[in-house]
Amino acid sequence: MDRGEVLRLYDAWADDVYRLAYSFLLNPADAQDAVQEVFLRLLQKNCTPLPGRERALLARITANYCKDCLRRARRRPDPADQEPAAPDTTPGRLELRAALQALPPGYRAVVHLYYYAGYTPQEIAAALGLTRSGVYMRLTRARRLLGNFLKEGSP
Numbered sequence: 001m002d003r004g005e006v007l008r009l010y011d012a013w014a015d016d017v018y019r020l021a022y023s024f025l026l027n028p029a030d031a032q033d034a035v036q037e038v039f040l041r042l043l044q045k046n047c048t049p050l051p052g053r054e055r056a057l058l059a060r061i062t063a064n065y066c067k068d069c070l071r072r073a074r075r076r077p078d079p080a081d082q083e084p085a086a087p088d089t090t091p092g093r094l095e096l097r098a099a100l101q102a103l104p105p106g107y108r109a110v111v112h113l114y115y116y117a118g119y120t121p122q123e124i125a126a127a128l129g130l131t132r133s134g135v136y137m138r139l140t141r142a143r144r145l146l147g148n149f150l151k152e153g154s155p
Helices: 003-025 028-045 054-075 093-102 105-116 121-128 132-152
Strands: none
Touching: 003 028, 003 054, 003 105, 028 054, 054 105, 054 121, 093 105, 093 132, 105 121, 105 132, 121 132
16 A cells, blocks of 8 residues: 555544544553554555445454554553543543443443444444454443443442
């Protein structure tokens, strides 16, 4: 893939890649690094997405990169690197954000892709390497957990 094509994809999809990476990593700096790495991998691997399937390819690369980051972080946790993000003080947002952050990463990613990015369950399944029924199950379990967290008032 040539540089111009990668730049075109970056302009079109960088925000979506960032939001997906943030839903996995929960750290703005790590999410920005993920965006750079995803588009760098596109450039280095020289893979060309099918027309109309760019979004799915970017979601797949982003999810895989974030899973790798989380796997590495489990092996070497370093809490000194984490900076607290500026809280959103909109009423109800703090509780929802806390509840979303309390979800396991797999559930968080599915919720983000379905509700915020507008993916269909079939697209999510393809992007994350799940079955369609697995996506539905994760959505159901995530909704149940979010409902419990929000009823209790704290995750």
